[in-house]
Amino acid sequence: MKTIGPTATVFNHSYAPDASKRPAKIPPTFRKIVIVGGGTAGWMTAMIFADAFLRKGIEIFVLESPAVGIIGVGEGSTPWLRGFFDKLGIEESEWMPECNATYKCGITFDGWSTRPGYTSYFHPFASMLDNLTMTQFVHNAQARLNGADVCALPNRFFIAARLAEKHMAPRPERTFPFDVWYGYHFDAVLLGQYLHKKAVERGVVYKPCHVEHVQLDGNGDIASIRTKEGETIAADFFVDCTGFAGLLLQKALGTPFVSFSENLFNDSAVAMPTPIGDDIPSQTISVAMKHGWKWIIPLTSRYGNGYVYSSAFCSPDEAEKELRASLGMLDDPAPARHLKMRVGRVTKHWNRNCLAVGLAQGFIEPLEATALLFIQRTAQAFVDFVEAGDVGEAAKERYNARINEHFEGTRDYIVTHYKTNSRTDTDYWRACSANGNLSDSLKELYSIWLSGHSIAQPVAEQRIGKGYPVASWYSIMAGMGCFPPRLRKPTAAEAHYDVDEIDNLLERSSMNFRPQKDVVKRIPPKAKEKSLQIYFW
Numbered sequence: 251m252k253t254i255g256p257t258a259t260v261f262n263h264s265y266a267p268d269a270s271k272r273p274a275k276i277p278p279t280f281r282k283i284v285i286v287g288g289g290t291a292g293w294m295t296a297m298i299f300a301d302a303f304l305r306k307g308i309e310i311f312v313l314e315s316p317a318v319g320i321i322g323v324g325e326g327s328t329p330w331l332r333g334f335f336d337k338l339g340i341e342e343s344e345w346m347p348e349c350n351a352t353y354k355c356g357i358t359f360d361g362w363s364t365r366p367g368y369t370s371y372f373h374p375f376a377s378m379l380d381n382l383t384m385t386q387f388v389h390n391a392q393a394r395l396n397g398a399d400v401c402a403l404p405n406r407f408f409i410a411a412r413l414a415e416k417h418m419a420p421r422p423e424r425t426f427p428f429d430v431w432y433g434y435h436f437d438a439v440l441l442g443q444y445l446h447k448k449a450v451e452r453g454v455v456y457k458p459c460h461v462e463h464v465q466l467d468g469n470g471d472i473a474s475i476r477t478k479e480g481e482t483i484a485a486d487f488f489v490d491c492t493g494f495a496g497l498l499l500q501k502a503l504g505t506p507f508v509s510f511s512e513n514l515f516n517d518s519a520v521a522m523p524t525p526i527g528d529d530i531p532s533q534t535i536s537v538a539m540k541h542g543w544k545w546i547i548p549l550t551s552r553y554g555n556g557y558v559y560s561s562a563f564c565s566p567d568e569a570e571k572e573l574r575a576s577l578g579m580l581d582d583p584a585p586a587r588h589l590k591m592r593v594g595r596v597t598k599h600w601n602r603n604c605l606a607v608g609l610a611q612g613f614i615e616p617l618e619a620t621a622l623l624f625i626q627r628t629a630q631a632f633v634d635f636v637e638a639g640d641v642g643e644a645a646k647e648r649y650n651a652r653i654n655e656h657f658e659g660t661r662d663y664i665v666t667h668y669k670t671n672s673r674t675d676t677d678y679w680r681a682c683s684a685n686g687n688l689s690d691s692l693k694e695l696y697s698i699w700l701s702g703h704s705i706a707q708p709v710a711e712q713r714i715g716k717g718y719p720v721a722s723w724y725s726i727m728a729g730m731g732c733f734p735p736r737l738r739k740p741t742a743a744e745a746h747y748d749v750d751e752i753d754n755l756l757e758r759s760s761m762n763f764r765p766q767k768d769v770v771k772r773i774p775p776k777a778k779e780k781s782l783q784i785y786f787w
């Protein structure tokens with residue numbers, strides 16, 4: 251294994267179920283669990299709970315209102331979704347075709363920065379292969395930060411960027427010894443239907459009914475819920491997956507909500523699909539618009555497109571017109587969907603005998619497609635606590651602190667996209683760069699960067715920039731071109747790495763991959779026993 255210096259920490263990820271975590275003395279207060287809500291959050295939670303709890307005799311119900319639809323957006327993921335399916339023993343060749351899913355190498359950010367040479371950059375999912383080029387990337391970014399004219403665009407250093415550029419799926423040939431890190435794009439409605447089917451097959455009980463009232467017992471816990479259909483349903487534990495409505499945790503238990511609107515201005519979105527041809531890209535593209543940004547997500551069946559914007563700067567009509575114009579659909583009669591977003595989080599995700607998962611617990615705008623990861627982590631961490639028999643008040647505090655930290659870390663990374671923008675064309679972009687509502691952690695990270703010092707060590711140790719690895723922090727700061735405007739000739743040490751050589755290496759590696767359009771037609775079986783070890787720094 252190649253070593254890359256004292257700041258490196260190794261991130262070993264295993265997809266295999268962790269047998270050591272199965273002692274499980276389930277507390278007697280968890281015999282019947284009712285999940286309210288049948289969106290992605292409800293069904294992902296049901297699957298994670300089914301895997302952990304059904305065999306221990308715990309009953310799991312999912313209730314869904316026939317009158318209230320699911321949000322029906324949310325088409326991109328992080329690589330962690332792969333762990334979700336692997337842990338449940340579900341093959342890509344089964345779920346991906348049913349959800350019109352494609353592979354995702356990362357995200358290109360177009361037009362967020364106006365700095366020459368940095369008007370478009372790629373945020374990769376870093377892989378083991380990148381161990382060969384990460385040192386060079388960080389070295390060059392650091393040299394440029396200190397004024398040397400060397401290349402520091404992340405696109406030039408990561409295999410994921412090369413694959414995305416060539417519309418390749420990040421699934422290497424069987425003979426290639428390394429696995430790579432990738433996420434997915436999928437149809438959110440089809441994914442919900444697929445998970446529903448699987449959860450019911452595995453023993454979860456589905457009940458279509460509209461919850462009208464939540465009854466509390468004398469201690470203030472949830473005793474039961476009453477439905478419009480006239481039934482009263484009692485349980486030991488309730489999971490609130492009712493989306494932005496937050497019926498159980500927020501409305502019935504009065505759990506406070508902390509808004510992130512001071513840091514993140516976007517509160518609305520408008521979405522519309524467009525046709526996709528034969529060629530299928532393998533990345534999400536995020537294009538800066540006048541008052542926000544547009545996502546372009548390739549599925550096997552269509553493109554999903556949407557404009558996320560701030561209603562303080564732009565009306566829904568203006569946003570729809572701008573989106574349509576950008577898609578060449580100004581006169582097209584196809585309808586667009588308008589959505590409101592409530593950005594922030596609850597103070598306690600687990601409060602009394604209720605857990606909130608998904609939009610009911612909070613939401614950070616979809617710029618890095620992190621919402622499904624929140625769902626997965628919230629549900630899995632809850633299982634871990636219960637299996638450890640750790641369900642008292644102190645445990646809840648630790649649990650809530652952990653989930654809150656995840657929200658704050660993700661928020662800081664998203665805020666950085668806006669804070670570092672250099673556009674001056676609208677009040678929106680000027681307000682984003684002028685925004686001074688930054689966490690202490692973010693202020694420290696920016697101050698280290700601006701002083702020309704390395705952020706690698708404090709990020710690797712997760713003292714600042716929590717939740718994102720060094721590769722991501724360098725990608726965003728370098729990708730946005732946050733460097734001195736005047737550059738000088740590099741010293742021999744600064745110019746040590748030859749970017750053309752790295753280009754050749756990436757090109758040779760990319761020969762082991764095939765076009766996305768071919769791979770998604772016939773998804774290969776899971777890669778077994780390839781090394782996934784990557785540096786997290």
Ligand SMILES: Cc1cc2nc3c(=O)[nH]c(=O)nc-3n(C[C@H](O)[C@H](O)[C@H](O)COP(=O)(O)OP(=O)(O)OC[C@H]3O[C@@H](n4cnc5c(N)ncnc54)[C@H](O)[C@@H]3O)c2cc1C
Pocket residue numbers: 286287288289290291292313314315316317318319320321322323324325326327438459460461462491492493494495497519556589590591607608609610616619620621622623
């Ligand atoms: C514009 C936008 C883009 C997004 N993009 C991404 C992305 O790229 N990647 C990503 O990971 N996430 C994304 N998300 C987030 C993602 O869509 C959600 O996190 C995910 O779909 C989970 O939603 P949910 O299940 O919490 O809520 P919902 O889908 O809203 O489901 C709520 C459920 O509650 C039920 N319900 C409501 N009231 C009652 C009642 N009274 N009785 C019974 N049942 C009730 C409804 O019937 C429904 O089944 C995006 C979100 C938005 C707004």
